[in-house]
Each structure stands twice: as C-alpha cells, then as structure tokens.
Amino acid sequence: MDFRQLRTFSCVAELGSLSKASDTLRVAQPALSRQIKLLEHELRAELFTRNGRGMVLTEAGRLLLARTAGIVRQIDQIRDDIQSSGGPPSGRVVLGLVPTVSSVISARLARRTVESFPGISLCIVESYSGHLIEWLHRGQMDIAVIYGPSVDLHLTVQSLGRDRIVAVGPRGCGLARKKQVEIGWLLRQRLVLPSHSHGLRALIEQSAAKKKLKLDVQVEADSFRVLTSLVEEGLGYALLPPSSVRNEVADGRLETAAISNPAPIRELTIASPIDHPGSTAITLVTNLLRDEIGACRAEGLWDINLT
Structure with a gap:
C-alpha cells in the first residue's frame, strides 16, 4: 500500500469529507478521490459509503483505520521532527x-x-x-x-x-448553606450521572456499594454541558470536581458542598x-x-x- 494513499484515507476518515480533506492536505478533490479508489482496488474492498452527509467508513474501512492510523501519525511526526530540527x-x-x-x-x-x-x-x-x-x-x-x-x-x-469530588446542586437547594454533606446522604438523593460506561459513574457506584445503597438515577447524560444544565433545572444532584463548575457557582446557577470523609477522589x-x-x-x-x-x-x- 502506498503511504500517500493511506494518509489520504486517514484524513478523509477523520474529517468525513473529501472537500475538507482537500483543504487540509492542499490536494485537489479529484486526486484524492483517485487515491481512495486505487486503495480500494488494491484491497478489493469498499472503504467508504458516500451519501449526502459525506464519507462514512465501511466495516473494511474501520478495520483499515484501526490498523494504520497510528502508523500514519508516527510517519507524519517523524517528518515534523526532522523539519523542526533546523528551525522552530x-x-x-x-x-x-x-x-x-x-x-x-x-x-x-x-x-x-x-x-x-x-x-x-x-x-x-x-x-x-x-x-x-x-x-x-x-x-x-x-x-x-x-x-x-x-x-x-x-x-x-x-x-x-488527585482531584476531589464535591456535591453539586441547583440554586436554592441548600448545599451552599450546609457547606458539607455526608456521602450516604448524597447517594440517597435523586442523581444526574453519566452512563455506566464512564469512570465517574463507576466511582459513584463503588461508593454506593460500600454503603449498600441503590442509586436513584432518573436521567443520565454523557454530555458534561447537558449534565450541568439538568442539575440547574433541578432534576437531581451531581458529583463533580469543583473546578469544572466554578463559573456556574460564581453566577449563582449552581451550589456545591464538600463531601465528608471518605470523600471520592x-x-x-x-x-x-x-x-x-x-x-x-x-x-x-x-x-x-x-x-x-x-x-x-x-x-x-x-x-x-x-x-
């Protein structure tokens, strides 16, 4: 396989568009399309499906990307290092x-x-x-x-x-007045958490298991911004690092309180x-x-x- 073809394939796969890859690589779209077709011909497999939203990887394309993305990145970085050795x-x-x-x-x-x-x-x-x-x-x-x-x-x-975790709640919930809450009390409240696939959720689940508590999670959010907005709307409490909600607390939109020992870290x-x-x-x-x-x-x- 030709490296230029692999680099083109990797760029199109990352950006999902021939036009965007053309701008990034500074190569005309017909030339990029030809390189993709030559690569598909050599591999005897379709790498992309083309639709109105752009270029979408096929199963064969996903396999090729998983096996070659790191190689392409490393070769690009070797080039960058050599060029940087004589200048900025x-x-x-x-x-x-x-x-x-x-x-x-x-x-x-x-x-x-x-x-x-x-x-x-x-x-x-x-x-x-x-x-x-x-x-x-x-x-x-x-x-x-x-x-x-x-x-x-x-x-x-x-x-x-190590980053500490605090209780986060909506304006008027009383956390600011309490300043500190027990982990057992917090875990008994209605919570807004990320889904089970994420590390913060696993940490909270472990704390609940130690207390033999079942979490009350009515809404899950895998977007941090969505999660904090749900807390602002009063749909539950969250457990987050205080640095991540500093602006919301300063604006009076959220309240926080420390969690007494053993606090999640x-x-x-x-x-x-x-x-x-x-x-x-x-x-x-x-x-x-x-x-x-x-x-x-x-x-x-x-x-x-x-x-």
Missing part, C-alpha cells in the same frame, strides 16, 4: 481531555500553544475517559488527560495529581500509547499542559493535589 518546532498534536478538565484548561492551553509555538497545530478532542483510551490504543490520539485508576490501561501514564493522569515514541511537538505541548495545570492551582482555579 512544528507538527500536529491531538490532545484528548475529559470534559471536567477541558472546561478549565482547554482555552488557556490553546492560547499558550499559539503564543509559544505558532508552528504547532493543536487539535483538542473532548470526551469521556473510555473513548479517549480507545483512541489512544488505536493511535488516533497522541496524548490525553484522563481520570484513573491508571493500572491495566496498557498505556504510558504520568500521574498529575480521582487520580488525574497524562496517558499516551506505549509504542508511541512521541514527537518534539508532543513533548512541548505536554510541558505546557503541566505548566497550565500548576498555574490554575496557584491561582486558586483548580483545587488539585499535584504529584
């Missing part, structure tokens, strides 16, 4: 962030990256830990900030610290693929990420115990 750093870095971290750090990190390293293209992907881990394993993502535990992930991990880690050598651009973005997390803590924006 360049290259593309795909960074995954869990929503509660993204809400605090993404804009600050993007600004620092643009100001410090204008040759680096930063792509921030926001999702829950389970999805980020899957994309790291596929090689479609370079680094991600996820919540632990970090054992048995088959990834290279660096601990960032989550380990925050930077994860990357085990077989990923890491480029200069990735190293620089990782260093900026650590700096910004430390700065947020120093400014009182993030109550995290750094390691």
